[in-house]
Amino acid sequence: MTFIYTKIDREIPDEVRQWLEQExxxxxxxxxxxxxxxxxxxxxxxxxxxxxxxxxxxYGFNADGDQRVKIKEEELPVKPDGEHVVVY
Amino acid sequence: MSRPHIEPFCDRDVPFKNxxxxxxxxxxxxxxxxxxxxxxxxxMTVQLAGGYRQAPGFSYSELEFIVVEGNIQVGDKSCxxxxxxxxxxxxxxxxxxxxxxxxxxxxxxxxxxxRVDSDEHHPQSRTELYHDVDSFGDIVWQPGNLxxxxxxxxxxxxxxxxxxxxxxxxxxxxxxxxxxxxxxxYHDCCEEGYxxxxxxWMMQFxxxxxxGYFWRPPYxxxxxxxxxFGCIAIGRTDSKLFNHFHYNPWSTPGQNELRSAARLAxxxxxxxxWCVNNAHNHPHGPEDFEDTMARRGGGHTHADGTHHHHxxxxxxxxx
Numbered sequence: 001m002t003f004i005y006t007k008i009d010r011e012i013p014d015e016v017r018q019w020l021e022q023e024x025x026x027x028x029x030x031x032x033x034x035x036x037x038x039x040x041x042x043x044x045x046x047x048x049x050x051x052x053x054x055x056x057x058x059y060g061f062n063a064d065g066d067q068r069v070k071i072k073e074e075e076l077p078v079k080p081d082g083e084h085v086v087v088y
Numbered sequence: 089m090s091r092p093h094i095e096p097f098c099d100r101d102v103p104f105k106n107x108x109x110x111x112x113x114x115x116x117x118x119x120x121x122x123x124x125x126x127x128x129x130x131x132m133t134v135q136l137a138g139g140y141r142q143a144p145g146f147s148y149s150e151l152e153f154i155v156v157e158g159n160i161q162v163g164d165k166s167c168x169x170x171x172x173x174x175x176x177x178x179x180x181x182x183x184x185x186x187x188x189x190x191x192x193x194x195x196x197x198x199x200x201x202x203r204v205d206s207d208e209h210h211p212q213s214r215t216e217l218y219h220d221v222d223s224f225g226d227i228v229w230q231p232g233n234l235x236x237x238x239x240x241x242x243x244x245x246x247x248x249x250x251x252x253x254x255x256x257x258x259x260x261x262x263x264x265x266x267x268x269x270x271x272x273x274y275h276d277c278c279e280e281g282y283x284x285x286x287x288x289w290m291m292q293f294x295x296x297x298x299x300g301y302f303w304r305p306p307y308x309x310x311x312x313x314x315x316x317f318g319c320i321a322i323g324r325t326d327s328k329l330f331n332h333f334h335y336n337p338w339s340t341p342g343q344n345e346l347r348s349a350a351r352l353a354x355x356x357x358x359x360x361x362w363c364v365n366n367a368h369n370h371p372h373g374p375e376d377f378e379d380t381m382a383r384r385g386g387g388h389t390h391a392d393g394t395h396h397h398h399x400x401x402x403x404x405x406x407x
Contacts, residue, residue, distance in 0.1 A: 005251055006150045006176040006214045007198035016128075019109055020200055024125045031092050041294060048291045049337050052312050055270050061335050062271040064237035077336040086292040088093050088308055088341055 031087075038087045045086070091129075091278075094122045095302035095310075096293045099133045111203030115140035118194075121282070122303035128200025131193070131280065131303070136160065138189040144182050144207040149199035151175040152249065152258060154223070154322055156284055158190030162220075170224030170284075174249045174258070176217045178210025193282055193322060223248055223260055232261070237331050242267040243313075248322075255328035263288055263315035272334055273311045274344045277327040279304045286319025291337065307341035307348070 012020075053076050060068030104117035115137035123130040129149065133156070154172045161167070163182030175181060177198060194201075209215050221227060229244040242264040249258040256277075263286075272291070283300040290296065291312045304310065332348060339347075353360040 005197065005254075005256070006178070006217065008148045008177045008210055008212050010148045010202070012200075013110070016109060016200060016202075020125075020128050023120055023123050023130070026120065027092065027094075027123045027125070030097065031094065034094065034097060038293065044294075045292065052270065052291055052335075052337070055312075056335055059270065061333075062240050062269050063333065065233055066240050068270070071335060077338060080338050084338060086309070087095060088305065 035085075035087050039085070042084065045084075090124045090126050091122045091303050091305070093303065093305050093308060095304055095308075096296050097121060097301045098297060098299050099301060100297070100299040104133075104135050107201075109201055109203075111145065111205070112201070113140075113142060116142075121301045122280070127198065129196050129198055130201065131195045131282070131301075132201070133282075133299070134192040134194045136186040136190045136192065138187065140184075140186050140189070142184040142203070143205045144180055145203050145205045146178050146180040146210055146213065147175070147196065148177055148202045148204075148210075150177045150197040151194065152197065152324075153192050153194040154284075156191040156193055158186060158188055160184060160186045160190045160192070165220075167220075168222070168224075170222060171220065172223045172248045172258075173220040174218065176214040178213030179215055179218050180206050180209045180213075182207075193284075195280075195324070219249075221248065227260075229262065235329055235331060237333055239331070240267070240269040243269070245323075254326070256324070256326045257329070258322070258324045260284075260320065261323050262320045263313075263318055265318040266316065267318065268312070268314040270312045272309050272337060274307050274309055274332050274341075275325065275329055276306055276332075276348055277325045277329060278306060279329070280324045281321050282323075283319055283321045286315065286317060286321075288313065288315040288319045288321075305341075307344040309337060309339060309344065 056071040060070040063069045099119045107116045117135045118132040121131045155169050159168050227246040232239040232243040246260040280303050287297045290310050
């Protein structure tokens, strides 16, 4: 998926190809750093999830705009086995 | 792969680099925020040094940009913080300069950054699509409930650009102080955001401060949401934004995608059956007769649904 709306094709010069290759490598490094940081946040995130569930029970889930629907304890999801990731 | 999931990222954490691509001159430095490894399209924070000048010229890529800090001069127009530009590929902008320097957010949508000196538009440019606006001064905030189900009150938007064919849009959004929304959201489209000012919080990723950025592929959970002191940001989607809300933080993108399809099957069962049974789900979608039907003027249709006739010898790209 892209934002494509208008584009004009051209031949890509070699110096531009090198720039593209370098940017691709640097982005891969940034991505891996983000993945590691988000993994390190797992214990804190688990706590945030529990606080979220408490608010759903007490104040409700924002179903549409400010319309809130209270969620019962038995309706809450069960945490699945395996590692939880948030960056894909 | 096109653009990977970049979230969260803060441009304040990395230094500027000098732009080495031809045509940009000295005094143009950037921080890469996200980058499409297939076509080179990208989003960058750009710093123009004081005294920077760029001759009139065009890009082979469609370009959007907004002034984040400082002032720039574009031809005879003085543009302050919040000024937004939508520039079709091949549209020749007049001279751009900045006396005191400026910070910009630049989004090259359809190819890598490029610039060719020219005071004439490229013959293939869709010049009629160009527009710019002082988004801070000349557009009012609207409630965020333009789509349903909607965000909670306190999240408002200003629409900057809209593609009537794909429903892709660019918009400013803000959260008022003490904004909070207790649900988890995902969309059927890519979503991008950059914080011009202020901090917001998302339950998966934590705080996103000034200079904070995300590029989020479809079907990825984000939220609950909150902002203690408020924020202003620029956001984009690459197709229709629909809020799929739920409260399972452990659902995966694959499960979310299936849920979207299941909801389509419930909502539009006849259309869903046609798509599935006829296997008409090829990448470019089924034929829209308005795009292909013979017209008396012999014209053709563009990605935004408009059609016209003109003569040229070069290639012409259709989506």
